[in-house]
Amino acid sequence: MKKTLLLLFGLFFIAGNSQQYITVTSKSADDLVKKFIGVNNASCITFSNATVKGWQDYASTEPFSYGYFEKGTLPFAIDKGIILSTGSAQKAPGPNTSLLSDGAYNWLGDLDLANAFQTSPTKYINATSLEFDFIANNTTEISFEYMLLSEEYQKSGCAYFDSFAFLIRQDGDPYYNNIALVPGTNQPVSSQTVRGGTDCPRNPMYFDRFNYLPDSPRVDSPTNFDGQTKVLTAKTNIIPGQKYHIKLVIADYDTTSHDSAVFLKAGSFAGKKNLGPDLLITTDNAICEGITKDLDATTPGATSYKWYKEGILLPLETNAILKLSGLPGSSGNYQVEVDLAGCILKGSIKVEIQPKAVVNYGTYEFCDEKLNGKIPIDFNDLSTRVINDFNPTFLPKYYLDEDDARYDTGIPLPDDWVLTADTEIYVRVESSLGCLPEYGKFKLIIGKKTPLIKNTFTATPICDRERSGSVVLDLNKYTKEFTSNTTIAPLFFATPADARNNKNPILADQTLSSASHTFGIRVQNGTDCANVGEITIIKKTPNESSILRDDSICGIAKTTLDAGAGFDYYKWSTGEEGILESSISNVGIGDYWVDLSSNGCVYRQFVKITAAEIPRITNVEVSGNTATVFVNGGQPAYQYSLDSKIDQDFTNSNIFQNISRGLHTMYARDKNKCELSEFQFLILNLINVITPNGDGKNDFLDYSDLSIKKDVKIEIYNRYGNQVFISQKPPYIWDGKMNGQPLTTGTYWYILNWIEPATNSPVTYKGWVLLKNRD
Incomplete structure (x- = not known):
């Protein structure tokens, strides 16, 4: 709808x-x-x-x-x-x-x-x-x-x-x-x-x-x-x-x-009526300011001409030639209509006016960025500051002499020219279009540096209290030593040279590992040039006691803690402190520390006193009637005694010889002498010959002494490897028979196995025995 x-x-x-x-x-x-x-x-x-x-x-x-x-x-x-x-x-x-x-x-x-x-x-x-x-x-x-x-x-x-x-x-x-x-x-x-x-x-x-x-x-x-x-x-x-x-x-x-x-x-x-190429600055054919330029539309047989600018009729311009005054306002798009008795030709052209160089003849300040009294001048950059509306058609030259600038004589200053003091400079500005040059004088001055309270500062030494080899720094806290202007955000550098060159700035948070280092700081307020200062920071390391070590003592015993001489002051965790308080006594089991002052720093050294570990006899190796004692735990050096707890019977040697047959007890203690470790062992009667003839001499292979051990087993084999006897119950005696029948004379091998009751460790003993029977 x-x-x-x-x-x-x-x-x-x-x-x-x-x-x-x-x-x-x-x-x-x-x-x-x-x-x-x-x-x-x-x-x-x-x-x-x-x-x-x-x-x-x-x-x-x-x-x-x-x-x-x-x-x-x-x-x-x-x-x-x-x-x-x-x-x-x-x-x-x-x-x-x-x-x-x-x-x-x-x-x-x-x-x-x-x-x-x-x-x-x-x-x-x-x-x-x-x-x-x-x-x-x-x-x-x-x-x-x-x-x-x-x-x-x-x-x-x-x-x-x-x-x-x-x-x-x-x-x-x-x-x-x-x-x-x-x-x-x-x-x-x-x-x-x-x-x-x-x-x-x-x-x-x-x-x-x-x-x-x-x-x-x-x-x-x-x-x-x-x-x-x-x-x-x-x-x-x-x-x-x-x-x-x-x-x-x-x-x-x-x-x-x-x-x-x-x-x-x-x-x-x-x-089309061809008025020629556009007159443009970019094509180096613009009209120079103040110079009259003719736009010529002359055409044989023409009866009239009409000129337009930006499509608007110029009513007074009816000639074949349009004269442009070269004023800045003359830039624009121009059109012409040529009447050839009823035939109209049209032409157009774009016109730009190359303005005269407007030079600012004033004072130009430059900062000594590297703070070495030498400022290289970039004349290309300077031109954009000195010449209003600078464009590529301007060709400026710079001189120290006025006549050189006026008459274009002498050699212009090169781009690497260095300003070392306030200097008057003359500039001559030519144009690639051939326009009339401009020249004049201006001044280059070295800018004032940001004022500093001081140029160098050595900070209070920083102690490596943990003796870690390095300290953490915050360089920001030193800014107030150089300037009171809190709005300045400084830059920090690894070296003063980097600061002067404004090269490779670093973060304010730094780690110092060397004994000392000098950093650079660069500050600049809103109006002045940059200035550079130096921050020297010294790292000190306190000494450590070489004799104060963790120790162990008997459970209720007391000991002395000694840090040794060579420190300026001592302060113990127990409360004792002073120049001469290098040690404290009557110290029991616990954790302690001492603050040791040296080299202008304090190092807190910790020490631990623990209950002494009781040594333990792990094994006694018996070879014939010689016994060797092995001890683990506690603190060396160890002392040993055979079948005696009396102090004077202890010796430093762990080897005992000529021990009689039978059951013995070995004692051991460490340097703390807190508690004895004991170990029972057996010296066996090693038998190599038995003559089971009933004369009461060497009638049996008797290892009944093993009855004090656990899981005892005796095995006997002939020379062919055949088992002839086994016993796993006391009294562990062999009479030279197998199943009640005498065995032939010969050499037999035996194996003794048992478990040591004190350590639950297995023991194997192998040997041979010569059996002599009457045939």
Whole structure:
């Protein structure tokens, strides 16, 4: 319902004021070319062989697809001209209330257009073209203005490119050149190569507007097309007096729906008057300020001249030559129209004025950044400060002598010139354009350094209290020694030389490992130059007692802690302190410390007194009647005693010899003598011969002494490895028999195994015995 009301309103609006939209009338081919060339160009551009081809050529009953248009009261960028359409030209006027989808598939495309777009000829249909020959006698360039309008300017048109081409070729040349291109590119103009909006935009700067609102028509659109480009210009160089052929052609792409049209401005097919190259600073041919420059449009046979600046007529300028005064306000775009008795040539030129160098003849301050009294001057940088609006065409030179600057004599100061004292400098500013030079005097001075309270500072030594080899520094806390300005954020450097060179700044948090180090600090307030100071920091390390060591004592015993001499002061954790309090006595088990003062520092040394570990006899090795004692734990040196706890019976040797057969007890103690460790062992009667003859002498192999051990086992083997006897129960005696029968005389091997009760360690003893039996 809404669309119907809007359409009725649009029709009513049309009836009320039919001249607000464009109007289209049919014209012949000659009439269209005449309108296109225009009255002003008729005498300088002659044409012939005009032909036009469109819809009615394929179906005579169909309306014309070309014509002549004039705009109505609604704004339209082209006042009048010719229209070439892919549908009915008569349906082009607004409002935009319907979809233009005229044409038919038997209305063919155009081969030359397809070649211009490098596309298959079968892709284009519904082509309309205007062709003619022309000769231009007074110009080396022609141009024309046009707009492309299309129903493809909607989302569905992204894949289509209804296309237009301006094809031109010199007489006799078989190949066309398409000059209807997107400005600044080699892309032919189509509904796809120039698009605005957010859907598939391309070259949107050349798109003008959409002529519809979402879901509603636009009754204020002067045409019935959905969108349009801005006014575009096509131009090309030609040879005066030479014949050329032109073909203007537009066609639908792939489908007959969604028509497009090109609107060509009447009279825009104009010739060119060459005013020469643009006069620009960047191309070194601008006009010098104060120098008059002639813009010459002289053309033989001209009857009048009109000059414009930025498109605005200069009413007093009617001569062939326009004299520019060279004032800064003279910069701009200038145009000229040359009337050759009805033939209008147009020319344009861009003009820039090279202003005189404005030199600030004042005083320029430089900081001695390296604080060595030498400041290298970068004259390139200085030029941008000394010369207002400095640009690359200015060629400044610097001298110490005024006459050298005035007359350009002598040798200019080089870029590596060094300022060592306040100095007057003369500058001569020339121009690459040959403009008159400027010269004058200014002064270079060495800037004042930021004041410092002191230049060097040696900090109170920092103690390495932990004797770790390094101390952590915060250099920020020394800033107040150099300046009282709390707004200054200093820079710190590993060396004063780095600070002077402003090279490799470091963080304020630093670790000092060497005995001393000198850092650099660089400070600068908001008005003065930088200044540099030096911070020397000394690291001191306190001494450590070499004799105070952790110790152990018997559980209830007391001992003395002694740090030794050589310290300035002692303070013990027990409360004793003083210059001579190097030791404390009557100390029991516990943790203690002492603060030892030396080298101006204090080192807190810790010491631990623990309960002494009780030594333990781990083994007594017996070889015959010799015993060797092994002790573990406690603190050496150990002392040993056999079968006695009496103090005087202890010895330092762990080897005991000539021990009698039988059970013995070994005692051991460490240096603390806190508690005795004891170990029972057995000296066996080693028997190598038995004669079981009943005489009471050596009748048995008797190891009954092993009954004090655990898990005792005796095994006896003959020389062939056969077991002849085994016993795992007391009394561990062998009588030379096997199963009650005497064995033959010979050598037998025995193995003794047991577990030591005190240590639960296994013991193996191997030996041999000679058995003598009567046969």
